[in-house]
Amino acid sequence: MRIVFAQNMIHLPAHGGANKSNRVLAELLAARGHECHLVAPLGGVMRTSDQDPDTLWDRYGARLLGRDEAAVRYELGGVQVHGVRSPSGLVKRVRTTIAEVRPDWVVVPSDDPGSMVLAAALGAAPGRVVYLAYTIQQLPFGPSAFYPSAGGAALVRRAAGTLAISRAAQRYVHDWAGIRADLLYPPVYGSIPEPRTDDGSGAITMVNPCGYKGLPIFLSLAETFPDLPFLAVPTWGTTADDRTRLARRPNIEIAEPVDDIGLILRRTRMLVVPSLWDETFGFTCVDAMLRGIPVLASAVGGLTEAKLDVPYLLPVRRIESYDAAADRARPVPVIPPQDTAPWRDAVHRLLDDPAHRADVAGLSRAAAVSFVESLDEGALEQYLASLEPARVGG
Numbered sequence: 588m589r590i591v592f593a594q595n596m597i598h599l600p601a602h603g604g605a606n607k608s609n610r611v612l613a614e615l616l617a618a619r620g621h622e623c624h625l626v627a628p629l630g631g632v633m634r635t636s637d638q639d640p641d642t643l644w645d646r647y648g649a650r651l652l653g654r655d656e657a658a659v660r661y662e663l664g665g666v667q668v669h670g671v672r673s674p675s676g677l678v679k680r681v682r683t684t685i686a687e688v689r690p691d692w693v694v695v696p697s698d699d700p701g702s703m704v705l706a707a708a709l710g711a712a713p714g715r716v717v718y719l720a721y722t723i724q725q726l727p728f729g730p731s732a733f734y735p736s737a738g739g740a741a742l743v744r745r746a747a748g749t750l751a752i753s754r755a756a757q758r759y760v761h762d763w764a765g766i767r768a769d770l771l772y773p774p775v776y777g778s779i780p781e782p783r784t785d786d787g788s789g790a791i792t793m794v795n796p797c798g799y800k801g802l803p804i805f806l807s808l809a810e811t812f813p814d815l816p817f818l819a820v821p822t823w824g825t826t827a828d829d830r831t832r833l834a835r836r837p838n839i840e841i842a843e844p845v846d847d848i849g850l851i852l853r854r855t856r857m858l859v860v861p862s863l864w865d866e867t868f869g870f871t872c873v874d875a876m877l878r879g880i881p882v883l884a885s886a887v888g889g890l891t892e893a894k895l896d897v898p899y900l901l902p903v904r905r906i907e908s909y910d911a912a913a914d915r916a917r918p919v920p921v922i923p924p925q926d927t928a929p930w931r932d933a934v935h936r937l938l939d940d941p942a943h944r945a946d947v948a949g950l951s952r953a954a955a956v957s958f959v960e961s962l963d964e965g966a967l968e969q970y971l972a973s974l975e976p977a978r979v980g981g
Contacts, residue, residue: 588971589622589690593681593708595699597630598668599647602822602844603795604870605698605721608752608773610664612694615774615964617665624688626681629659629670647846678707685711692717692971695746698725702739709745714976718746720756720768723865723888729763731865733909733918740764747977750970753868753889769970774962775870780849782879782952785945789856790818790840791934794848794871796833797824798920801861801885801903807927808859808934809836815938820844820851848874857937860884861930863906863922869893876955879948883933895954898947901929 592613601607609625617623652660652667658680659670671680681704685693693708696719708716723731727739743749744766751757751768760768783789791812793805796819809817817839821830833839845851848871852858858875860866860882868889872882876897884890886900894900904925909918937944963969 588616588692588968589688590616590624590971591685591688591690591693591712592623592625592666593685593693593704594625594627594696595677595704596627596696598625598627598670599649599663600844600846602846604775604868605696607846607870608721608775609694609696609719610666611775612773612967613666614664616968619965619968621968622688623666624669624684624690625666626669626671626677626684628674628677629672678703681707682711691715692747692974694719696721698722700725700734702727702736702742705739705742705746709742713979714747716746716977717971717974718743718749720749720751720760721867723756723759723867726760726764729759731759745977748970748974750967753892755865755889755892756867759865771966771970772868772962774959774964774966776874776877776959776962779956779959780878782948783853783855785856785879785948787856789854790816791857791859792818792820792851792855793859793861794820794844794851795822795824796820797826797829798922799824799862799864799906801863801925802829802832803922804861804903804925804927804930805859806832806836807925808930809839811927811931812934813838816840818842818851818854849878852878852880855880857934858882859930860890861901861903862887862890863903863920863925864888865905866890873955873958876951877959879952881937881944881947881951883930895958897950897954899933901933902926
């Protein structure tokens with residue numbers, strides 16, 4: 588098969604779950620002998636590579652294929668990537684790549700504000716578009732949508748098939764758009780790592796500390812336990828103000844994100860995931876649990892799946908409204924006051940009760956290993972091979 592992944596999110600670095608998942612899915616298909624292209628905005632380290640191209644190739648092992656004023660083309664993991672320099676050129680590049688490749692299928696992730704890439708793909712490859720529901724807030728329908736749009740929902744309904752990365756997303760798509768979505772848990776975890784040694788060292792870690800993800804709870808824990816090290820790993824959601832608030836706490840270290848989450852988890856004794864919105868899944872939860880690291884997560888959305896019935900799932904007051912200011916890149920959450928007592932109590936027990944901590948670590952690793960071993964690296968290939976193109980017109 589010839590497959591084009593058309594996405595409105597950067598390919599490198601892959602610090603977000605959707606970015607990483609799309610990259611892995613494309614590389615798995617390429618490894619199985621399929622011709623895979625990926626069109627994405629040029630961003631992250633790629634911006635630096637315009638001045639120093641060797642930075643990108645040395646860091647990731649990519650192979651430069653060509654460059655012009657519009658895009659940089661490179662090969663990584665068997666996938667031909669078209670990194671578009673200007674946001675205004677993304678839609679055009681999607682169309683031209685589809686015209687040149689003549690793909691059997693075009694896969695479009697939901698992280699596509701305004702559904703611009705989806706519309707372009709449907710126009711260029713009618714009947715051959717698969718929609719991939721990653722981030723519930725980026726879907727164009729339902730109460731959690733950042734940018735609800737009847738037109739966007741209509742575009743999703745034109746797709747030949749829809750995939751959801753969790754049962755939570757699957758239910759949301761059905762309940763709020765009337766669309767049947769097939770479940771695909773992306774196999775993004777690689778080989779099973781060795782468990783982390785519980786030697787009493789390591790930090791209490793939060794990835795992507797921001798309002799959406801429950802930064803106030805993390806800050807409260809750092810204040811409650813001033814003698815413990817905390818580790819904050821800012822990614823796409825962390826604002827300059829968030830960084831300032833983190834930097835005020837002397838026991839919080841700010842670490843830059845890396846593609847290999849294992850490097851962060853080696854320094855982690857406990858992971859907190861206090862999300863306040865409808866989390867679609869929780870790849871980092873599973874990554875930590877694979878290593879026997881206890882995870883404290885909020886009982887919202889797909890996190891209830893990602894925790895695999897292992898403690899702890901903790902209560903939060905969810906975000907119910909956003910300030911959709913026109914000059915902001917994304918809506919600003921209005922964060923309700925949080926009761927952090929259950930979170931403090933859970934941390935206390937894990938710190939003070941070694942037998943309980945060992946029990947949670949063992950249960951976490953066993954559940955995560957079982958889950959990861961159940962994943963099928965050929966699931967997307969099988970889905971696309973069995974899918975019929977959608978009827979167009981008439």
